[in-house]
Amino acid sequence: MNDVPFATPVNRAKLxxxxAEVEAFQQTRLRSIARINxxxxVGLGVSLVANLGLAWTVASLFPLEKLVPLPMVIRSDGTIDTQPSMSHLPATTDAAVIEAAVWEYVRLREGYAYPTARYNYDVVSMMSSDRVRGSYQTWFNYPNPASPQVTVGxxxxxxxxxxxxxxxxxxVLQxxxxxxxTIDGSRPQVTTWTATLQYQQIADLPASARITNPGGILITSYQSSEDSAQ
Known part of the structure; x- marks a missing residue:
């Protein structure tokens, strides 16, 4: 055991x-802290830019409720209509399928062109109940003078x-x-009409009929009339 009561002198070169080692350590530490800062x-700057972008996106959503103009149009026959908007879209896919099928039925039944007359006739007949089919075919076929085959041909x-x-x-849909x-290239005669239909959905519709009537819609009542001029 060393019994010397005083510290051993340190060599000046070692001191x-x-x-020098202590100073080098402090400098290395300062450089490391500078890099971390x-x-x-940089991270703070990126975060600030991202937050500003999110704030701008949220701000652009306001106001969440706003007034949207709904134009009213006066037709050539004197009736007044409003243009349809997104709020009139069906709430569900099933409702959309039904509306699409009913609209297609009206379009094929009320429209006419000689090249597609047979197709329209067959589809309308297929989508109609016995009573509605009989009424439609009586109206459409010869010798009814009101048939579009006679009036338009x-x-x-x-x-x-x-x-x-x-x-x-x-x-029930309206x-x-x-x-x-349009006849012989003359100026079109435009009128506005309203059709009211009752329908039911057929679950066991034949596969061949599903091609043209995927919703299985059967029209059980049909009435249409020209709107009165206002």
């Missing part, structure tokens, strides 16, 4: 080396434009449409 500042066509489809109750009759 200078120790000071730099990375933190090969010399013109009847075009149908949808205005709106409204749900009046359980299995379709408003514009009918344009």
């Amino acid at each position: 200078e080396q120790h000071y 730099k990375f933190l500042l 090969k010399k013109g066509q009847i075009d149908i434009e949808r205005i709106s489809v409204s749900n009046l109750g359980s299995h 379709v408003r449409f514009r009918k344009s009759i």
